[in-house]
Structure formats: structure tokens, C-alpha cells
Amino acid sequence: MFYNEHMFEIKCNLTTKEKLEILADAAKYDVACTSSGVDRKGRKGFLGNSEACGVCHSFGADGRCISLLKVLFTNHCVYDCKYCVNRCSNDVPRASFEPDELCQLVIEFYKRNYIEGLFLSSGVLKNPSYTMEKICETLLLLRTKYRFNGYIHVKAIPGAPDELLSKAGYLADRVSVNLELPTSDSLSKLAPNKNFKNILEPMEKITGTIAANRLSVGKDARMERSSINKYLTGSIFNSANNSRYGSLSGKNRTALESGTGLSLPAVSGNTGMNRAFAPAGQSTQMIIGATPETDLTLIRTTQHLYQNYDLKRVFYSAYIPLNEDSALPELDAEIPLLREHRLYQADWLLRYYGFQADELLSENRPNFNEYLDPKCDWAVRHLGQFPVEIQTASYDMLLRIPGVGPKSAKRIVQTRKYARLDFDTLKKMGVVLKRAHYFITCNGKMMYKIPINENYITACLMGDNQKENWEIKHQNQQYQQLSLF
Ligand code: SF4
Incomplete structure (x- = not known):
């Protein structure tokens, strides 16, 4: 597909409201935004603040956050990704903001308390450099002219020069580059203008710059994780399980500190603000269900990332059929919402419960059980490791019990030093006994006399999960954003 000048003629006669209608609607399929992870107090002379516990603390029924102004800079795009409503071959209304126009909109919405921050993505206008330049211009204006100190999550456009990536990182709180699909093959099939190299390179540079920036202010190179991870011996984030960072000593550390190889160049244009580079880290997004990859492939890719x-x-992002194309699922294909939900559950197990991708699924069983959450599913397939005695089990093992989360596991470990636990106390500590009781003993006794049998326990747990599964599968499939009008 060649760039055609006429396709990108900006419609100057659109009002800002009309542009917003088009560009906020066009952004709704991007799910990669959630709580900020940045704690920043208000500053004298600046507008807004950002709180670690969640700029995006409001979520729509479908789980998408709604308190950021989620908008595209433009939905003009020279690329032709098959799955995207904004691809150049689609005949859809197009619009583009001017940087200052978008800033004014953000500030007005912020002052009216409609939004708490900005999530800015964009189609590729002319080329990645030009688009990223426009995005950076907008962010710079917001931070300087409008003195906006609130949360900003920006999408980096793969293929943009390093200087612009760097600038975006110093102006925004979070930067993300969308991986789009879990394998290079699928990406080349569905997004012919993109390739893994162009996506992973900026991702790697952003990682290196965040690490170097953190080291320079005396922090650990890696992003903070919840304190729960430090109790886990098997976390995927532990140095021993982490191929890139290792123990961050010697050569590795020197390379990061000096910025060689990995980091982006320092921004030449002074932003006038002393800002850390992407303090809320980076994220990415993968579309699921548009290509035939299994859940195993998806969570292996996730773990790798x-x-x-x-x-x-x-x-x-569960694939929503919007375009007719022989390489895509049919237009009436079901949106895989339950599958998306299972992947999010598995993602939590990787990040906070000490599971590895290959423990949850295997080549023989490459997809999650639709009817059971991944943790219950793992437990019933590993009944040999159960029942677990609550008084003596390790923290890692406690976390593997369905119905026991990091908080309750921590409470168990602390409380049992001083007292013997019973089922009532476990309930008060937040253990969900409805699920946990099949897998635990307290002082050598199970809560009920039940057979430790895979079929029996699976049937009971599936009965409990039925309502939730049905609700997820049948939630409103029309994605809706908070109306700004
Ligand atoms: S780059 Fe691809 S996914 Fe992004 S807006 Fe353009 S066509 Fe859509």
C-alpha cells in the first residue's frame, strides 16, 4: 500500500467536538491502559497530580478504564493492519487534532473533573517520525505551556527515531509499544507494515532507559513489583529467573549505567522540567483470537516480555471482528471475552503467585479450561501436591492453593508463628474457603470429608464458577467508553 497524499488531507472544517467524537471512538479498542503506578504530588504552578493507586481507578463493565481521556491524535493511517478499523483501506471518517487543540481539550476536561489524565495513541500519519513528532509536540505543550502535571500514557510509534522516543519517555508517565500479536508470523500476516524487530527494538531501548534512569537516582534497575514478590522464591522476576538483568552486577550494571547499547539518547531539547523517564514503566498489548496461537504461546510470550x-x-485484547478479510475470523465470530479473562487470570499467576507459563499449560494441553480459572485448573491437575497443611506449608505453596491470595498467605505465615489456625480464622484472614477447602487441612483435618478426586472436585468447582463464566461470556459486547458529551 503506497501513501497517497489525498488520503491524509486533514479535514479542517471539523470542530474539535466532531474530531473528539471520531478520535475517542477510534481509540476504544486499545485496552492497554490502567492504573498509573506513579505517585506524584501536585506542584505549585502546575495543574494536576497523579496517584500510584490508580489514576484509572474507574473501570467500565468490560474492565476498560474510563477515567483517562483515551484518544487518538489521528485516525489517519498509512498502514493497513487487517484487524484495525483505522486501516488505510477502510472508508471511515477521519480526523486529526492539532497539538494545541488537543492540549486545550485535556485541560478543559481536567478542570471539569471529567478526566484525570491522558492516554494518547495514534494512527501513523505520513510516517512514524512525523506522527511521533506531533505526539511529542502535544506532550511538551501540555507539560510546559499548560503546566499539566497529571498522568500521561503515550503509545510509541515503532519506527520513530530514538530522539523522539526518548522525548516521549521524559514527558509521559508510561510508554507502551504494542506487540499486537504473539508471533512474528502472525504479525507479518495481519500487519504487513509492521515487524517484530521494529517493535522489540524500541521496547528494549525503553527498558534500558528506564533501568539506567532508575539506577542514576539510586533505585533498583528493575521496576518495583508488589512487595509480595519478595517473599516468593519462584517469582519470574527473581534474579535467578531473569535472563536479562541477572543480579545486575559487574558488566551488566556498568552497561546500563553508562547507557551503552540499551539506552535512548538524552533529549537535546530541554523540557524545562526535571522528569524521570517513564516512571510508571512500559506496557504492551496483544490481540487474542484473531490468529490461531494457543494460550500457551500467549503466556510464554507474556512471560518472556x-x-x-x-x-x-x-x-x-479480545479480537472484535470489524473487518471482512479471509485472514481474519468471520464477522459474526464470538468475541473471546472468557478467553481474555482467563489470560488475565494467568497473567496474575505469573506476576504475583510464582507460577511459570509452562507449569500452567503444556504442549498437550495448550489452552486454558473455559470452565475453571487457571489456578483451580492447575490444582485439580496436581492433586498429588494436596491437601496442603496450613500450619506448615511454605509461602510459595500457600499461594498455589485456590482461594488463597498473597495477602491471606502473608497473614497465615505471620499468624501461625504465634497461634494455631482454624477454618474460622482462615475465613477472617480472607481465605475463600469455598474454593480452598478442597485443597487444605488445618491441624491435619479437612473442613469436610470429601474424596480427593479430580473429577469430583472439578465438578464442584465448575458449579461454583458457572455464574461468573456466563456473565463474562455474555457481557455487553458493544464496547462503550465514558461519554464525554
Ligand atoms: S498502525 Fe495498524 S493498528 Fe495502528 S492505526 Fe494504523 S492500521 Fe490501525
Whole structure:
């Protein structure tokens, strides 16, 4: 597909409201935004602040956050990704903001308390450099002219020069580059203008720059994870399980500190602000269900991204059939919402529960059980490791019990030093006994006399999960954003 000048003629006669209608609607399929992870107090003379516990603390029924202004800079695009409503071969209304126009919109919405921050993505206008330049111009204006100190999550356009990536990172709180699909083959089939190299290179540079920036202010090179991970011996983030960072000593550390190889160049244009580089880290997004990859492939890719690129989050976006194409599922194909939900559950198990991708699934069983959450599913397939005695089990093992989360596991470990636990106490500690009781003993006794049998326990757990599964599968499939009008 060649670039045609006429395709990108900006419609100057659109009002800002009309542009917003087009560009906020066009952004709704991007799911890669959630709580900021940045704690920044208000500053004298600046507008807005950002709180670690969630700029995006409001979520729509479908789980998408709604308190950021989620918008595209433009939905003009020279690329032709088959799965995308904004691809150049689609005949859809197009619009583009001017940087200052978008800034004014953000500030007005912020002052009216409609939004708490900005999530800015974009189609590729003319080329990646030009688009990224426009994005950076917008962010710079917001931070300087409008003195906006709130949360900004920006999408980096693969193929843009390093200087612009660097600039975006110093102006935004979070930067993300979408992986789009879990394998290079699928990407070349569905997104002919993109390739893994162009996506992974900026991702790697952003990782290196975040690490170098953190080291320069005396922090650990890797992003903070929840404190729960430090109790886990088997976390995928532990140095021993982390191929890139290792123990961050010697050569590795020197390379990061000096910025050689990995880091982006320092920004030449002074932003006038002393800002850390992407303090809320980077994230990415993968579309699921548009290509035939299994869940195993998806979570292996996820684990690889967490370990090697220190991503803060990997987001999954259930494919919504919008375009007719022989390479895509039929237009009436079901949106794989339950599958998306299972992947998010598995993602939590990787990040906070000490599971590895290859423990959850295997080549013989490459997809999650639709009817059971991945942790229950793993437990019933490993009944040999159960029941677990609550008084003596290790923290890692406690976390593997369905119904026990990091908080309750920590409470168990602390409390049992001083007292013997019973089922009532476990309930008060937050253990979900409805699920946990099949897998535990307390002082040598199970809560009920039940057979430790895979079929029996699976049937009971599936009964409990039925309502939730049905609700996820049948939630409103019309994705809706908060109306700004
Ligand atoms: S680059 Fe691809 S996914 Fe992004 S807006 Fe253009 S066509 Fe859509």
C-alpha cells in the first residue's frame, strides 16, 4: 500500500467536538491502559497530580478504564493492519487534532473533573517520525505551556527515531509499544507494515532507559513489583529467573549505567522540567483470537516480555471482528471475552503467585479450561501436591492453593508463628474457603470429608464458577467508553 497524499488531507472544517467524537471512538479498542503506578504530588504552578493507586481507578463493565481521556491524535493511517478499523483501506471518517487543540481539550476536561489524565495513541500519519513528532509536540505543550502535571500514557510509534522516543519517555508517565500479536508470523500476516524487530527494538531501548534512569537516582534497575514478590522464591522476576538483568552486577550494571547499547539518547531539547523517564514503566498489548496461537504461546510470550523487558503490564485484547478479510475470523465470530479473562487470570499467576507459563499449560494441553480459572485448573491437575497443611506449608505453596491470595498467605505465615489456625480464622484472614477447602487441612483435618478426586472436585468447582463464566461470556459486547458529551 503506497501513501497517497489525498488520503491524509486533514479535514479542517471539523470542530474539535466532531474530531473528539471520531478520535475517542477510534481509540476504544486499545485496552492497554490502567492504573498509573506513579505517585506524584501536585506542584505549585502546575495543574494536576497523579496517584500510584490508580489514576484509572474507574473501570467500565468490560474492565476498560474510563477515567483517562483515551484518544487518538489521528485516525489517519498509512498502514493497513487487517484487524484495525483505522486501516488505510477502510472508508471511515477521519480526523486529526492539532497539538494545541488537543492540549486545550485535556485541560478543559481536567478542570471539569471529567478526566484525570491522558492516554494518547495514534494512527501513523505520513510516517512514524512525523506522527511521533506531533505526539511529542502535544506532550511538551501540555507539560510546559499548560503546566499539566497529571498522568500521561503515550503509545510509541515503532519506527520513530530514538530522539523522539526518548522525548516521549521524559514527558509521559508510561510508554507502551504494542506487540499486537504473539508471533512474528502472525504479525507479518495481519500487519504487513509492521515487524517484530521494529517493535522489540524500541521496547528494549525503553527498558534500558528506564533501568539506567532508575539506577542514576539510586533505585533498583528493575521496576518495583508488589512487595509480595519478595517473599516468593519462584517469582519470574527473581534474579535467578531473569535472563536479562541477572543480579545486575559487574558488566551488566556498568552497561546500563553508562547507557551503552540499551539506552535512548538524552533529549537535546530541554523540557524545562526535571522528569524521570517513564516512571510508571512500559506496557504492551496483544490481540487474542484473531490468529490461531494457543494460550500457551500467549503466556510464554507474556512471560518472556516480563522477564526480558521488565514490562509493567501485558494487556490482552479480545479480537472484535470489524473487518471482512479471509485472514481474519468471520464477522459474526464470538468475541473471546472468557478467553481474555482467563489470560488475565494467568497473567496474575505469573506476576504475583510464582507460577511459570509452562507449569500452567503444556504442549498437550495448550489452552486454558473455559470452565475453571487457571489456578483451580492447575490444582485439580496436581492433586498429588494436596491437601496442603496450613500450619506448615511454605509461602510459595500457600499461594498455589485456590482461594488463597498473597495477602491471606502473608497473614497465615505471620499468624501461625504465634497461634494455631482454624477454618474460622482462615475465613477472617480472607481465605475463600469455598474454593480452598478442597485443597487444605488445618491441624491435619479437612473442613469436610470429601474424596480427593479430580473429577469430583472439578465438578464442584465448575458449579461454583458457572455464574461468573456466563456473565463474562455474555457481557455487553458493544464496547462503550465514558461519554464525554
Ligand atoms: S498502525 Fe495498524 S493498528 Fe495502528 S492505526 Fe494504523 S492500521 Fe490501525
